[in-house]
Structures are given as structure tokens and as C-alpha cells.
Amino acid sequence: MNRMDELNALMNEMVDIPESLDINKIKKVTKKKVLKHRIGQTTKGVSLFIIAFMAVLTVGVNTSTVFAKTVKEIPVISELAKIVSFNKGIEDAVVAEYGTPIGQKVSGKLGTVEIAYVMADDRSLVMFVKAYNDGKKTQGTIEPYEVIDTDTNEVLSSSYNIPELATDGKYTAIVYNWDKYRENISVDLKYEIYDDDNTSISDSETYSFNFNVGEKFEPKVYNVDKDYEIANGKYHIGKVKVFPMSTEIEVHFLNADEVETTDMLFELKDSFGLVRSKGEGLSAKYVNDDTYFAYVESGYFKYQGDLELKLVSASTISKDRKEVRLNLDTLEFTDKYGKVDEIYNVKKEKVTNSENEEVSEIDFSLKWDKDASSSVFWIKDNDGEYYAMTPVSFSNEGDILNSCIELNDQYINSNNEIVLERLFAENYEEANIKIKISN
């Protein structure tokens, strides 16, 4: 074969284009990667969410006894209520029977997975899932790998929990937070099972479902329309909407030009002083630069008395302190006003990463007593784009956070600096702002 024949043979090898280049598959892969990217960016958020979640769980357990007793006689409702008792709003929605029975079963090599019930409002889609496998018990995790609004074909990406699922017919709840209620949904649930020692994933399979989420309950709306000042931030609280599973608080930032809010915490009390819902400070949904919605668990959709909304705390950062530079010669983090005092113990280290490559990283410690909700930094790459910046490890020791940044040429500019966007707070203030909201 001469060189020309060889060239033609090589071109022929490429005549059959792989199936994975089907445009729908490309879309899936791309969107999945985007989701991973976003999750990567909020690793810190997720870990702190778990801490917040544990705190809420305690509140939920302490206050849910009455409900647990009320529904004890109704086996399925009781069972469902029990597994979502970590969230008052969702638990109350179960008790009030807002759920829609789905009963769809899909069988595969790892057994049969069933979406038994779902509940949805503008904040969350909750799926009650169970699995069987002919008496064989396999245990793993279940994850909403892909969720599509089948009315618009929009592939949704959002935050969700990854609960454990065993093939023992017991329910587990997947809470998928979305941006608005959607009526018709297709969901790919990825079931990953553990090996015998429960130490690693031994197999996985994806189960696909299509369903209508059921009736949408319109929220109860209260107008607050008042201004407040806390931690250098100025806020206007507009409407408070009580949905079946959560309560949404509309917050306008009045001095967003000067100050960025990194966290706000709310709680709701009923007229007996019972705090049935703590705020999820992390779950803010930004609408534009100066408006956002904060969410607290609800539990008040059917409640008729007055409510008290409490603004517990806020964390902020001045806009002109947002840009931070890390000089790789001096290993100093500086902003417009000089050295960033909160960061210390900066060291350059050589480490082996997960791909077994030797890389350099900058380790540093950060005083972490003002904030509990944001990431540390975003990195701006040399094109000015905020790039998939994820500090590669976190460990909390009291109010100190140890973190590091893996060095990558893409981030280092001609002055041997990395330009970062600061995300951790400068100001933190606890407040005791009480807002009465009445029917």
C-alpha cells in the first residue's frame, strides 16, 4: 500500500461517525458537564448546606411529634411523612395529602424502581421512590440524573439531594429544587449500588420515567413592603408567599451598587412562638442584580393565624473589595485596600492530584467567622471569564477554613498573578428584626 492508499484508508476509518456524536447525545453530555461544573463551584455551599440541613433536621424532629401522631393511623402517609420529617414544609404537605400518586415502575438489571408519589410547587419537586429486587437486597444511592420539562423540552439543572435507596420496598424522598412549577416531567434516575462492603459503587443503571406532577396549589400572598438595614446592606422586603412546601420572601437590595449580600437568614414563627421553619440561607434564587428570593420551609400553608417573619442575620461584602489578586512571587492576597487580612498561612506546595499528575497549589487559611454560605473565590481566567474555579479541598477547624487553589497557566496573568473574585463576607450582623405578617 502506498502512502496515498494509506491516506484514503485512514479517511475511510472516519466515514462511520460514532453514535455518541448524535446531537441529542451531545446536548445531554454538554448539559451534564455544565451541571457538574456548577456543582463543583458550590462544593462549599453543598457541605454547608448539609450542616444547615442537620440543624433543620433537629428542629423538624422536635416539632413534628404532633404531626407524626396525627397521621399515625394512615400507613402510607405516615411512612412518607416520616422520611421527610427533616423538612417541616414538605412533611406538612404530605400530611395535607398534596401528593399525587404516580405508581410508575421500571425494571432493569438492578431491580425495579418505582416513583410512587410526587409533590410539586414553585420551589421543589419531591419524588417518593422505592425499589424491589425479588427479595435480594441491594443498597445504593438514587440521583435525578436528568430532568426534562416535556412541555418545553428544557433540560433542567438544579440542586438536589442524593438519598440512599435499598431494594427493600421502603420509600426514600428525592427533593429536587427547581426555578418554577412544571407540569409534565421526564426524569432519568440513576441508581448506583454499593459493593458488598458498602465502600464503593459496584454497578449503576438509569431508569426513565414520565409523569404529570399533579395539581399546582397557588400560594398565600402577604405584602410586607418595608425597608431594613443590617450588616451595611439596605433591604426592602416585598411579598411573602406561602406555598405548600416552602415560603418565599422577596428581597430587594437597595444599595446593591456598593454592597453585595452573600447570605441572609430568615425564620418564621406562628402566633404561639413556635418556630416551625428555619431559613435555608443558601437557597436564594437571584432574579437580577438587586432582587432575590429567599426560602424558608413552610408548614404554614393551612395555618390561619398571624405569622412572624424574623430576619436573623445577614453577611455582606463591599463591591470594591470583590477583586482580589494573588501574587505568586510574594504569595500575598491583596485587594484595593492592601493585604487581605482574613487570609494567612499562604504556602506553595507540590502535590499529586487525582489524575496522578504532579501539580502546584497554593494553600491558605481563612478566618471564617462571618459567613456560612458562600464559596471562597472564583478565579478569573486570562480571557476575563470566571472559570470553573473550585478550591480543591476544604477542611473546617472551628472558625478557620483551610483551602487551596491548584495552579493552572490559564489563570496566571503576565504579572504572575491570579485574579480572583472574593465571595466570602466582610461584614456579618445578627439582627432581631421581627416582621408581623397577617392574613
Add this chain to the structure above:
Amino acid sequence: MNDEIFFSRIEKIKVKLYKIAYPYFNSESMAVDMVDEAIYQAYLKRRQLKQEEYMETWLIRILMNLCKTRYNKYKKQTGIEEIPEEATYAEYENLPLKEAISKLPQQYKEVIVMKYFGGYTIAEIGKLLDIPQGTIATRMRKALEMLRLDMEE
């Protein structure tokens, strides 16, 4: 650029992207990985692209950079040695063409790949790589000579 426009443009150029990535590794799965990664990176930054007509150029550049970076890593991992520019043909004449292409020094490999697998002209390659057309023509001659491919521009 919205998702619909973005993916409709991807549909038109995906085969070309695949054919450009393939000769770097002579592997279908690695070529697909490169194409997926290039599309993903373009998708993340799609709002930066002000003129949609440059999308192809832009994506090809992203892909070429990815292929170069990944190939360099792959080369280290597998111990592949490039054909030195000063090597005599006798030293590598037994190498199958597809291996010879992937082992060409970077600047020669990219012009061959772009021309014979991407289907671009010398002028288009010059624009894509932001290199003068004369330089591309010189590199092309040298590359063809190294591969003993006797073709006319």
C-alpha cells in the same frame, strides 16, 4: 446565542470536529472525548461570542488547543516519540501513515489535519491559526515531504 442556535451550529460542524480530532490519537473514543470537551467549553463561554459566523473558527481553535494539550499529556504517558524534524525518511519509512501523522511535530501535524481531515484551504488554515499564509504553505510542504505524500495544493 441561545441553546437552539448553538446546537444547530454544532450539528453542522460536529463531523468536521471529529475528523480533526481523530488523527491525533487514532482512537474513536478519544476523538469523541475531545469533541465533547470542546463543545462543552464553547457552551460555557458562548455568550462571549459576539458574531455567530465565527463560531466554527472559534470551536476549531478550542478543539485544536485541547487536542494539542491532551496529545502532549498522552505522549508523556505512553512514551511516544515525535518524529524529529531532521530525521531522514529511512528512519521512519516503516511507520504506517496514520502513526506517522500523529507523530509529526505539532506545527506540521496541525496543517495536515486541518487540510486533509478538516477540508480547509491553506488560506483558511492561516486565518484559523492566525498565522501568515506563507508560513502555512511552507509547513505544509515540509509536512508532505516528511510523510512522503505527493500532492498538489
